[in-house]
Each structure stands twice: as C-alpha cells, then as structure tokens.
Amino acid sequence: MAPRASAEGLSTMGIWADVSRRAMLDAGLAPSEVDGLLVAPPVVDMVAMWPSHLGEYLDIHPRYANTVDLGGASAAGMVWRAASAIQSGLCRAVLCVSGEASDVETFYAPRAKRPTQQLPLREFEAPYGPMGANSGYAQIAMRHMHEFGTTGRQLAKVAVDQRTNARANPDALYRDPLTVDDVLSSPLIVDPLHLYEIVRPCTGGAAFVVVSADLAGSSAQTPAWLLGAGEATRGVMLAQVESITTSPIAQSAPLAFEMAGVTPGDVDLVSVYDCYTITVVVTLEDAGFCEKGRGGPFVEEHDLTYRGDLPLNTHGGQLSFGQPGLAGGMSHVTEAVRQLQGRAGERQLPDCELAFVNGNGGIMSEQSSLVLGV
Amino acid sequence: MCDTYVFYPRPYCPHCLSETLTWRAVSGRGRVYTYTVVRRAMHPAFQPDVPYVFAIVELEEGPRVETNVVGCAPEDVRVEMPVKAVYDRTAAGIALLKFEPA
Numbered sequence: 001m002a003p004r005a006s007a008e009g010l011s012t013m014g015i016w017a018d019v020s021r022r023a024m025l026d027a028g029l030a031p032s033e034v035d036g037l038l039v040a041p042p043v044v045d046m047v048a049m050w051p052s053h054l055g056e057y058l059d060i061h062p063r064y065a066n067t068v069d070l071g072g073a074s075a076a077g078m079v080w081r082a083a084s085a086i087q088s089g090l091c092r093a094v095l096c097v098s099g100e101a102s103d104v105e106t107f108y109a110p111r112a113k114r115p116t117q118q119l120p121l122r123e124f125e126a127p128y129g130p131m132g133a134n135s136g137y138a139q140i141a142m143r144h145m146h147e148f149g150t151t152g153r154q155l156a157k158v159a160v161d162q163r164t165n166a167r168a169n170p171d172a173l174y175r176d177p178l179t180v181d182d183v184l185s186s187p188l189i190v191d192p193l194h195l196y197e198i199v200r201p202c203t204g205g206a207a208f209v210v211v212s213a214d215l216a217g218s219s220a221q222t223p224a225w226l227l228g229a230g231e232a233t234r235g236v237m238l239a240q241v242e243s244i245t246t247s248p249i250a251q252s253a254p255l256a257f258e259m260a261g262v263t264p265g266d267v268d269l270v271s272v273y274d275c276y277t278i279t280v281v282v283t284l285e286d287a288g289f290c291e292k293g294r295g296g297p298f299v300e301e302h303d304l305t306y307r308g309d310l311p312l313n314t315h316g317g318q319l320s321f322g323q324p325g326l327a328g329g330m331s332h333v334t335e336a337v338r339q340l341q342g343r344a345g346e347r348q349l350p351d352c353e354l355a356f357v358n359g360n361g362g363i364m365s366e367q368s369s370l371v372l373g374v
Numbered sequence: 375m376c377d378t379y380v381f382y383p384r385p386y387c388p389h390c391l392s393e394t395l396t397w398r399a400v401s402g403r404g405r406v407y408t409y410t411v412v413r414r415a416m417h418p419a420f421q422p423d424v425p426y427v428f429a430i431v432e433l434e435e436g437p438r439v440e441t442n443v444v445g446c447a448p449e450d451v452r453v454e455m456p457v458k459a460v461y462d463r464t465a466a467g468i469a470l471l472k473f474e475p476a
Contacts, residue, residue: 108416124382125440127470128428129420131412135428138410146408146453190428191411191448239430239438240382244408 002171003204003322007101012042015099015205015324016054023207028218029093034209036064036085036094040074040326044102054097064091070233071361072273074098075206075329076368079357080229082210092212099205100325107201108132121237131190133275134198136238136363138190141278144245145192147293152192154296155277156183158312159197159319161304162274166316168306168347173202173322197277197319204324206334224340227262227354228371230255236362245293247364249286253356257288260371264289267371268352269339270310271332273360274317283358287369306347314339314347329359333370340374381437402459403476404433411448427451431473445474 001019004010016039024031037060039050047053051065064085068074075098082094130136144150160180166172178196186195216223232248232255234241257263264287272283281295289310290298304312315321315335318328336355338344344352352374359368376390379398386393409429415421427443429451443451444460457473464470 120382127468128440128442128472129412129415129417129423129426130428130440131414131416135410135412139408139428139430142410143408143453188411188413190413193410237382237440238408239440244430 001099001205003173003202003324005103005173005202007103007106007203010101010203012100013054013057015101015203016097016207017057019099019205019207020054020058020095020097023095023209026219026221027093027209027211028220029209029211029215031058031060033215034060034093034095035062036082036091036210037062038066038068038078038082038094038096040068040078040098040329042100042102043325044100044106060095062091064094069326070359070366070368072275072326072329073359073361073366073368074326075333076357076359076370077231077366079210079226079333079370080231080368083226083229086210086212093215094210095207096210097205097207098325098327098330100327101203102201102325103203104201124239125237133363134190134193137276137278138193139238140244140282140364141192141276144278144282147245148296150281150296152184153180154300155197155281156180156194157299158274158277158280158304159183161299161308162313162317163320164305165314165347166320168345169315169321170345172316172320174316174320193276193278199275199318199323199328202322202324204322205327206330208330208334208337221343222341222374224337224372224374226370227373228256228258228260230259230369231367233366236365238363245282247282247286247360248367249283249358249360249364249369252367252369253287253358256356256369256371260373262354262371264356267354267356268311268349269314269336269355270312271336271355272313272358273329273332274313274319275323275328275360277319279360279364280312280317282364283360287356287358306349311349314344314349329361332357332359336372340372379435379437381439400433400435404431404457404459404473406430406443406451406453406455406457407432407438408453409443409451411451429473431457439471442472443474444472450475
C-alpha cells in the first residue's frame with residue numbers, strides 16, 4: 001500500500017485486510033491455504049490478541065499465529081520465524097502483516113492517552129525530556145561524530161540518494177528533489193539531526209506470504225528465497241549500552257551471511273532500516289560493508305541510488321517512502337522481494353540476484369538480518 | 375556476591391543474582407558520554423526549557439545516567455566534557471539528578 005500522510009477514512013484493521021488480500025492474490029493462494037499468521041502490532045493502537053482478531057476478520061484459521069514485536073525489526077523478524085514454523089512442519093503458508101492508520105498528530109499524541117507502562121524508561125529517562133526515538137538516535141550520531149569524525153554532510157547524503165530513489169517510485173510519499181544543502185538547512189530538531197534526516201509517521205501497511213518450497217510455484221511471480229537469517233538484541237535505554245556507536249547488527253548480519261554462504265561484496269541490493277540517516281551508516285559498518293567508523297566516508301564515496309554502484313533502499317527508504325508504524329520495516333522486505341522478482345519498475349536494478357535486508361528496532365536495540373536471493 | 379554497580383536499580387544483581395544490594399555514595403563527578411539538544415518539546419512540561427540538553431553522563435565510578443546538562447548554553451556542551459552533579463528539587467518533592475560543567 002502506498003503510504004499516505006493522513007489517516008482520514010482509514011482504520012488499521014481495514015489496511016491489514018486490504019494488504020492481506022492483495023498478498024494472497026499475488027501469491028496465488030486461497031485463504032483456506034494460509035495456515036500461519038504473523039502480525040506486527042500498530043504502535044498507536046495497543047490491544048491484545050491481534051492475530052486472532054485479524055484471523056477472524058479474514059476468516060483464516062492458522063495453525064501458527066503470533067504477534068511479533070521487535071519494534072521496527074518485526075517485519076524482517078517475521079520472515080525467518082515464518083520459515084522456521086514451515087520447516088518444523090507446523091504449517092505451509094504464513095501470511096505476515098503490518099500497518100496502521102496513523103499520522104504525525106496521532107503518533108505524537110500526549111502519552112497520558114496511552115496505557116500506563118511500568119518501564120524503567122519512565123523513571124530514569126522520561127523526567128529529563130527525551131524526544132522518543134529522535135533523541136536516542138541523535139545521541140548516537142553525536143557520539144559517532146566524536147569517535148570517528150563523521151560529518152553532517154555525510155549523513156545527509158544518505159537522505160539525498162534515497163530521495164533520488166523515491167523519485168523513481170510512484171508509491172513514495174516524499175518525492176521532491178533534495179540536496180545535501182537542503183537537508184542541512186532544514187530545521188535542527190535534536191542536534192545534530194535535521195528535519196529531513198528524521199522519519200515522519202504516516203499511514204500505510206504491507207503484507208507478504210512465506211511459503212514452503214512446494215507451494216512456491218503457486219504464484220505467477222518469481223519466488224524470492226530466504227538464504228540466511230540472524231538476529232541479536234539488546235536493551236532500549238542507551239545509558240545501559242556499553243558502546244552506543246555499535247549495534248547488535250555486528251552479531252546478526254554475520255550470522256545471516258554465514259548461513260547464506262555469501263559476503264557483503266556479493267550483494268546486489270542493500271535494503272536496510274533507515275529511521276534516521278545515522279541508522280544506515282551504523283548498519284553498513286556493523287554488517288561489514290565497510291570498517292567500523294568508516295561509514296561516513298563510505299556513503300560519501302558510493303552512489304547509493306538505483307543507478308549507482310551500491311544500490312541502497314531503492315524504494316526511497318522510510319525517509320522518503322514513509323514509515324507507517326512497524327510497517328516501516330516491511331518496505332525493506334517488500335522492496336528486496338520486488339527487486340529480486342524484477343518488479344521494481346523504473347528503479348529496477350539490471351541484475352538483482354542477492355539482497356541484504358536489515359530490520360532495526362528501538363534505539364538500534366533489536367536487529368533481524370536476512371539474505372534473500374533468486 | 376560481586377562488587378559491581380547496578381544502575382538503574384534492579385531487585386537483584388544481574389551479574390551474580392545476589393539479592394544483597396547496597397546503596398553507595400559516589401563522587402558526583404563524571405564526563406558527558408554523549409548528548410543532544412532538544413529543540414522541540416515532546417511534552418508541554420518541557421516547552422519552557424527548549425532548547426535543552428538531554429545527555430548521558432558517565433560517572434567517574436563507571437555507571438552511566440540519562441540526565442540534563444544545565445548551567446551553560448547548549449552550544450557550549452561537548453562530548454567528554456567534565457561535569458559535576460547538581461540536584462533539581464522539583465515541586466513534587468522529587469530531586470532530579472542533573473549535571474553542570476565542572
């Protein structure tokens with residue numbers, strides 16, 4: 001579903017039903033053949049038993065059902081969880097769904113309207129005025145600049161190259177031309193991060209189906225295969241982390257590459273979570289595309305557009321495509337699949353056979369890395 | 375029982391699982407591990423303070439705390455800057471641990 005700026009006239013359940021139906025049609029599967037269901041919950045709309053509510057709405061009766069909540073890493077996390085349930089023989093076709101009817105207004109609505117959360121964050125962080133995830137990633141960027149000399153221009157290049165990609169994607173929310181100077185002259189929100197390097201909440205959703213090998217032929221599309229997966233997590237509060245400029249991607253990505261039997265140099269597409277420009281820089285370092293601390297010069301030296309030497313987030317990334325809650329992470333999975341299937345339209349890579357996907361949650365807390373290929 | 379600082383407080387030591395934990399006074403000295411300047415308030419209570427510094431301070435003794443750096447302009451804050459503890463005694467009777475340049 002193409003993201004929208006406003007939630008007007010839409011509901012979360014309605015979005016889920018819409019993308020679920022389209023995914024099943026695209027996969028050539030009847031609802032009765034779907035016996036697995038994974039849901040990444042909406043951020044603004046917390047209720048229990050989401051998979052059962054959606055299953056009822058879709059009239060699907062899964063043998064495997066779960067809510068997957070790894071924050072933004074939920075989408076990537078659903079891929080290998082579905083695959084392992086299939087491998088265990090529990091089920092054969094797992095529908096994975098995420099999305100929400102949200103916008104900037106509802107995302108930043110007063111916390112008093114949400115259920116009370118008994119978390120250490122409330123006592124040891126909230127009284128000092130954090131700005132949600134924004135201030136955490138800003139603190140990471142500030143320390144990364146101090147430790148490695150990373151510059152604002154280098155961070156801004158990530159947003160700029162991704163905007164070039166978004167301009168070739170009719171579904172992207174933000175498609176106006178963007179330069180490094182535009183990014184750096186946009187208002188500072190949480191130093192050193194400017195407005196145009198911070199993701200903005202929107203409405204949207206996505207779904208995909210993970211199937212056993214014998215069902216791969218049911219779709220008219222080329223199947224994209226899960227070749228490797230790895231996961232690693234740490235806590236959410238940055239003060240509890242030994243080094244904030246590194247992330248659990250340093251564990252999750254090598255696991256995925258090793259399982260797939262490939263290296264970063266073999267990859268045709270990098271499709272990685274980009275809630276902020278710094279997120280991409282740290283990801284490239286920790287996943288092994290460049291040395292630790294060299295992410296700034298690395299993004300400066302490479303062309304990250306769909307026409308470049310290291311295509312990254314060819315759909316525009318969350319920064320330009322949009323982030324509808326936890327479905328922000330869905331777009332990196334669906335874009336990788338589309339590129340591997342040859343369905344990426346104007347932004348299609350000439351020869352895409354291997355993709356690295358990373359899902360990131362919290363303040364670089366939860367990491368789920370995948371290698372997909374055809 | 376080990377000799378490790380536990381902060382924020384837990385019901386038991388995460389390292390050795392001992393339930394015997396003791397409060398220990400520390401020097402109050404530390405350095406700014408990282409910080410950001412918040413220029414848009416997420417909650418109306420913080421609006422009067424904008425722009426303000428939201429930081430992580432590493433105490434001399436090792437533990438890190440989330441806090442504010444006060445007593446100087448946000449532009450003057452630097453990573454690794456030496457700081458010392460000050461207390462913001464709020465109207466609610468709670469003292470918030472903040473830091474100012476040392």
